[in-house]
Amino acid sequence: MSERILGGTLSEKDVNQSVLLKGWVQKRRDLGGLIFIDLRDKSGLVQVVFNPDHSKAALQAAEGVRTEYVLEIKGKVVKRAEETVNPAMGTGRIEVLATDLVVLNKAKTPPFLIEEETDVAEDLRLKYRYIDLRRSTLQETFKMRHRATQAIRNFLNDDGFLEMETPILTKSTPEGARDYLVPSRVHQGHFYALPQSPQLFKQLIMMSGFEKYYQIARCFRDEDLRADRQPEFTQVDIETSFLTSDEIMEMTENMMRNMLKEVKNKDLSLPLPRMPYDEAMERFGSDKPDTRFGMELIHVSDIVEHASFKVFRDAIESGGKVSLLNVKGQAAQYSRKDIDKLTEFAKVYGAKGLAWLKVNDGELTGPIAKFLTDEEKNGLIDRSAADDADLLLFCADKTAVVYDSLGALRLKLGKELNLIDENQFNFLWVTDWPLLEYDEDSARYFAAHHPFTMPVEEDLDKLERDPGSVRANAYDLVLNGYELGGGSLRIHKKEQQLKMFDVLGFTKEEANEQFGFLLEALEYGAPPHGGIALGLDRIVMLLAGRSNLRDTILFPKTASASDLLTDAPGDVSQAQLDELSIRINDGI
């Protein structure tokens, strides 16, 4: 009886036990001279009854109690009368008859109710995060995050990996996203940067001979935020020596299978499907395809290349293409107005418009039908396997625009039309990525992943001749349309790394100034190595069935990178700035 018991664990087998409970008042009800309190602790809820026949003192003490008071209660477990059993409650067949009550702490009325689902404004919930976190849905999410993390760790530990910590105060490298900077006090005018990932350190760990490294690593990017971005995020960071990309993918698959079994009791059948980047773009208009439903892109340039519809012809003649989505059976459901809305949506992704046709008694109807010959119409029907009542949505533009807008439209329609089975976990690998991406504005190539990615062996000779066609020895893991993360083999020879920097437009001096330590390390016995990094926050978000990263991060920041609870970032004193020898620009 002196040991505290978690209320949510009590059941009929505890009847007649004396118990000591500690927890929060979820709800208090007065009923016929009795007081009922739902007491909440980390295990859940239990009903406590204050009855004057049992303890007048406890009843009197309970009268002063309000929601979210913290209580210590002594009492006895009793069976509920059959008519008061609450089957919706885990402990609904019993209750605790209170003999003593101590108020450990009082509480003001919370700014919002602590309920499972809530429509309270997010800003208010973030300001009072410690109240919001008491909701059972968030409690469950963070228990799940814990279980997922431990499952991943246990798998890697058993596989001979060492967990190792890399620095947070590192050197700024201009390649990649924007760094968070930290002014140095000792070396005035110099700055540390918070790591965007431990990429170079994990490569150095391989050069240190450790062979198998992992870390649940905090990473930082000072970017403008979207719903699925946070200024600091956590990745499962892995690096290995001497393994092939197939071996790294296989290890990762086993790790994910293990985790999914542990956390969701779901079986994942391996090996996971693989899809080359080009195929993913062509079929799904996305490098992270959601394969839980069909409605793939259908390419019809060859059918309409001579059509009298100028929009089609122009797109093809200027090197683009014409593609469509077949929205099966929805012709009647989408009015001209509805299609206008879809067009507005597609414009966000660069499309100039959407052409459309409907299938009616085997005939194509719609504004552009008159520009198509019968042969073209039949070709379209054949290619898109169109049936009566189907709606065909066309995009004609540069290839990238066609993929982006039809890819996004496909996802939107998939959700709208309930084509997605939310209980499915569709993992797949996207492989054969381009090594480089050409940027028109700066007229140079950028690394599609990062500048340390190994090119595919047979493309090596094209690196100088035709850099855009070189594929990377890289692989991304995709789940339900989200990129969980990606990896690659890394360059482990100095000459290759130098050539890569050269292709990226670095002068020798720039390469040496920024990455001299890496180039030097490659000369002292760097082993072949490669790895992967997976976004833990996003994994938990998908496991928990949430759609917002903020639900999976304990103390998240807003879209403007503020912590509304502690009010960070904040002012600092002039003395602090003086010590760092920095000033804030005037006019702020």
Place this chain on the structure above:
Amino acid sequence: MSERILGGTLSEKDVNQSVLLKGWVQKRRDLGGLIFIDLRDKSGLVQVVFNPDHSKAALQAAEGVRTEYVLEIKGKVVKRAEETVNPAMGTGRIEVLATDLVVLNKAKTPPFLIEEETDVAEDLRLKYRYIDLRRSTLQETFKMRHRATQAIRNFLNDDGFLEMETPILTKSTPEGARDYLVPSRVHQGHFYALPQSPQLFKQLIMMSGFEKYYQIARCFRDEDLRADRQPEFTQVDIETSFLTSDEIMEMTENMMRNMLKEVKNKDLSLPLPRMPYDEAMERFGSDKPDTRFGMELIHVSDIVEHASFKVFRDAIESGGKVSLLNVKGQAAQYSRKDIDKLTEFAKVYGAKGLAWLKVNDGELTGPIAKFLTDEEKNGLIDRSAADDADLLLFCADKTAVVYDSLGALRLKLGKELNLIDENQFNFLWVTDWPLLEYDEDSARYFAAHHPFTMPVEEDLDKLERDPGSVRANAYDLVLNGYELGGGSLRIHKKEQQLKMFDVLGFTKEEANEQFGFLLEALEYGAPPHGGIALGLDRIVMLLAGRSNLRDTILFPKTASASDLLTDAPGDVSQAQLDELSIRINDGI
């Protein structure tokens, strides 16, 4: 044969096996037309023999091979001839007869030899950290760090704790050590701070109802560095709700026992001894006593308070004290010159000098003997249990100076005289800490631990009347003279926290501006809570028998907080500063 095998794991039972090895050339010897290579991988070393009778091609390939080349070798395990068995090598009874050799990467001659113990300058080793880390002692240290970390995690997971991540981009709080600051780009003129510890967040986690939290947390302090400090360090951070300090200490003890068993196969007998702060200071002159040896402080103020030796009298009359160390049997070993050196050492700790006496045929001799009466001499001999050949070293000063200098001197002598059993792990708790420390310069009290520490219940009423005498409900865990960490119960009521801020000299406005969110959270049902934080780097340092934290941190920083490998902190571009709206002060 297609599966790579770790060379260091081979033994006689593998004889006649074909193996595929990958690793680094530790050593190469040419001998009578043969080449011998010690191949190193993460499991250790194995000898590979290149014999022209077995494979001419492999031998030829081996001729170009140098130290630290990365090789792939195929071969067959054979038993060594009895006379070539190397018992010092784990794989010393076998060797691998090579049939194929592929050079995976070449290596320049390393800047220093990779040997178990090294006297190469540390700066060079830090610049080439990835080479230094290949040494077996460092490899073992990081394997030990991994095992210690996992043992701690497994214990806490099994005990129902959730591992949770708190932010790195937080709010600057002026109390405590100096913060590292991070300028915000979005909120110009505002700054984040890197956390000195997750203290407030873990308290908020308790207010969120999670009850048992832990994190292997990165912490940051921008302090001038000593051998056992680093700008970023890692702590095992723990917080619990509803537990007493005894329960938290018991849980911590079990965790440490478990870890010590797992990592060192050592049994720790529990409960650990506890010593009040006052006793630790009086007996050992230290709040983190090394109890592996005696030579405790002996206090003799009462004996010498009327002595004609003015130094003694003055110290006592101005409120200080006279104490001594009895250095047993060392009278002859310490010349006047040696004692002068000890005096210089004591001066670093504030002592003005050291008086001394030696015991010779039952008589006290030495420069101050003539100032002492027989009664005083006998009193000193009795009190210090002095025998022939003992050396008595006196310090007479303010109490704090006496403790500091004799405490430090005791440790120095303990080491010099080999009084310390390096295989012992002497844990103890130091309890009953003062809550507050008075700072003469600023004429105010500071929190001895932090401002959220709960006072001992029976001292509560003295908080306003006599703050200096209030004890904290706090406990430090000490191992072999090092503070491993400490914890406390925390204040969970708003009025108490306000009173604490008041005693610390905060105005209401200052308290609200800096800690308003905490004060508010205390009003919404904050449970009683408390916890502990232990320095992981230091734990590993002591487990590994090292004396420098840099040996336990993978990529450590120097005493001037530089990373010599990547050359951080470094320059950043004007564009980066402009985006943050900060400038570097002129003249730098």
